[in-house]
Amino acid sequence: MATAVRKRNVKTKKVRSKTFQYTGVNKQGQKIKGKMQAEDAAYVKTQLRKQGITPQKVQAELFSFGSGKKAIKPGDIAVFLRQMATMIKAGVPLVQALDIVGKGHENASMQELLMSIKADIESGSPIADALRKHTKYFDDLVCDLIHAGEQSGTLEQMLDRIATYKEKTEALKSKIKKAMMYPTAVVVVAIAVTAILLIYVVPMFANLFQGAGSDLPAFTQMVVNLSENVQKYWYIYLGVIIATVIAFSQLNQRSPKFRALKDRFLLKFPIFGPLINKAAVARFARTLSTTFAAGVPLVDALNSAAGASGNTVHKNAILKIRDDVTTGMQINMAMQSTGVFPNMVNQMVAIGEESGAVDAMLAKVADIYEGEVDDAVDGISSLIEPFVIVFLGVVVGGLVVAMYLPIFQMGNAF
Numbered sequence: 001m002a003t004a005v006r007k008r009n010v011k012t013k014k015v016r017s018k019t020f021q022y023t024g025v026n027k028q029g030q031k032i033k034g035k036m037q038a039e040d041a042a043y044v045k046t047q048l049r050k051q052g053i054t055p056q057k058v059q060a061e062l063f064s065f066g067s068g069k070k071a072i073k074p075g076d077i078a079v080f081l082r083q084m085a086t087m088i089k090a091g092v093p094l095v096q097a098l099d100i101v102g103k104g105h106e107n108a109s110m111q112e113l114l115m116s117i118k119a120d121i122e123s124g125s126p127i128a129d130a131l132r133k134h135t136k137y138f139d140d141l142v143c144d145l146i147h148a149g150e151q152s153g154t155l156e157q158m159l160d161r162i163a164t165y166k167e168k169t170e171a172l173k174s175k176i177k178k179a180m181m182y183p184t185a186v187v188v189v190a191i192a193v194t195a196i197l198l199i200y201v202v203p204m205f206a207n208l209f210q211g212a213g214s215d216l217p218a219f220t221q222m223v224v225n226l227s228e229n230v231q232k233y234w235y236i237y238l239g240v241i242i243a244t245v246i247a248f249s250q251l252n253q254r255s256p257k258f259r260a261l262k263d264r265f266l267l268k269f270p271i272f273g274p275l276i277n278k279a280a281v282a283r284f285a286r287t288l289s290t291t292f293a294a295g296v297p298l299v300d301a302l303n304s305a306a307g308a309s310g311n312t313v314h315k316n317a318i319l320k321i322r323d324d325v326t327t328g329m330q331i332n333m334a335m336q337s338t339g340v341f342p343n344m345v346n347q348m349v350a351i352g353e354e355s356g357a358v359d360a361m362l363a364k365v366a367d368i369y370e371g372e373v374d375d376a377v378d379g380i381s382s383l384i385e386p387f388v389i390v391f392l393g394v395v396v397g398g399l400v401v402a403m404y405l406p407i408f409q410m411g412n413a414f
Contacts, residue, residue, distance in 0.1 A: 019112055020044045020060050024053040035112060036119040047123040070107045074173075077137050078166035080105075080114070085159035094155075095121055113137065126150055141287070141304045142166075145294050158294060165290040169283065169308070172370055176279055179272070179377045186388045190395050197399050199234065202227035205403045216406055223402040256312070263312040271383065275376045280314040281345060282369035289362035298325060314340060331358070 022044055024032050032053050036044050041058045048055045080101060087097035095118055102114030113134060120130035128147035131138040142162055149158025206224045209216055216224065230237065251258040267273045287308040291301035302322035309315045317338040324334035332350035335341045345365055352361030 019116065020058055022048060022055055022058045024048055024055040024057075026054075027052045034119060035115045047119070050124065051122055070109060072107065072109050072113060072137055074166075075170050076105075076107060076110050078163065078170050080110070081142075081159060081166055082163040085156070085163045088156045088159060094127065127155075139307075141291070141308065144296065144300070144304075145291070148294055148296065152295070161290055161294060165286060168286055168366070168370065172279055172282055172286075172373060175373050175377045176275070179275060179380050182381060183384055183388065186391065190392055193396055194399065195230070195234075197396070198223075198227040198230045202399070202403065203231070209406050217402075220402045220405050223399060260312040260316075267311070267313055271380055275373060275380065276311065278369050278373050278376060280309050280311045281341060282366050282373060283308050283310055284314060284318060284341075285345070285362045285366035285369065289359045289366055292359035292362065298331075317341070 020036050020041060022032075022034055022036060026032050036047065041060070044058050045055045048058075083101045084097055087100065088094065092100070098114055098118040098121065102111050102118060105111050105114065117127075117130045117134070120133065121127055126147070128143050128150060131146065132143050145158055145162050146155070149155040202223060206227065209220075209224075252262060266276050269276075284305050287305040288301055291304050292298075296304070299322055302318055302325065306315045306318040306322070309318060317340040320338055321331065321334040324337065325331060329337075330350075330353060332346050332353060335346050335349060348361050348365050349358065352358035355361075
């Protein structure tokens with residue numbers, strides 16, 4: 001019984017892969033050095049022997065991906081896919097292309113990732129399987145499309161299509177971040193300036209007013225009381241802010257109900273709501289267009305589009321479309337029944353279905369909405385600027401006025 005339990009524990013235990021450095025000699029007597037990601041050194045030695053390399057030294061790296069190195073960003077993956085598409089189109093063999101891109105990359109973490117993928121491919125793994133070992137950087141959609149390209153002999157075209165998709169997706173994310181960054185930065189600066197004024201500047205004025213011995217105006221007294229409170233309990237205020245940020249992050253990750261509530265609120269939020277909606281529609285259209293053009297079955301394509309939507313409301317709507325399509329309903333009718341997608345999108349999909357060019361029509365929809373997101377970001381930046389000035393004027397200017405009110409009163413008394 002105890003033996004059975006131990007066996008069961010061994011089976012369920014997850015082994016984390018590591019990066020191993022190896023040196024060996026090939027059949028021509030040449031010394032070979034490289035890196036490979038595996039669960040243990042024995043696996044590395046086995047793979048090297050399969051490649052005709054006699055291993056001499058295999059040891060695990062003390063630090064693997066990202067430890068003391070630059071993190072791998074989605075933009076790095078998009079650039080990598082574009083480079084691979086270009087090289088393979090030019091006739092460069094896959095392994096050689098990986099070697100060129102990997103050794104030429106400035107990011108050491110990216111170099112390790114690409115060398116690990118190259119080693120797996122050299123050992124006989126298909127490129128899709130090699131990429132699936134790194135799900136943090138290559139999602140199911142990318143791996144499935146590359147697998148389809150390998151099977152159909154159209155890897156060159158598929159990589160080009162995936163690279164275009166990733167570039168468009170990253171450009172869209174960048175525009176959304178640009179729209180959100182400005183007001184967020186202003187709020188953070190306003191909080192920091194207010195804290196500095198309350199902790200350091202206001203107490204100096206308060207000491208000055210106490211020496212004068214006159215009663216303070218109500219507004220000034222309120223600011224002085226707030227300053228004393230912040231000085232006394234600053235750690236509580238700071239703790240509440242940190243706890244709120246952490247709680248929001250954890251709830252957003254772990255609670256589907258909270259995430260759905262947040263996404264619905266964001267869609268109804270003034271100014272930013274329409275922008276988020278257009279971005280979600282653009283992602284849906286771009287993902288579905290890419291998967292359609294690659295020959296992915298409709299149900300699988302809708303699953304990928306749901307995962308890439310970036311918003312729970314749109315994700316649930318796309319999953320409903322998937323369920324309706326499996327019962328035989330047309331895509332445009334299923335989209336209309338959700339009440340989430342604009343009428344123009346529904347009509348263009350309907351035209352695409354009638355003409356047999358759904359992928360091309362969805363690509364046009366994605367282009368239109370990506371352009372609208374770009375225009376909306378520029379419009380939001382112009383619209384928010386006066387609000388930001390007013391906000392800073394009220395917060396910082398209010399504190400300054402509160403401090404100078406007693407001085408004005410003293411001047412009137414004389």
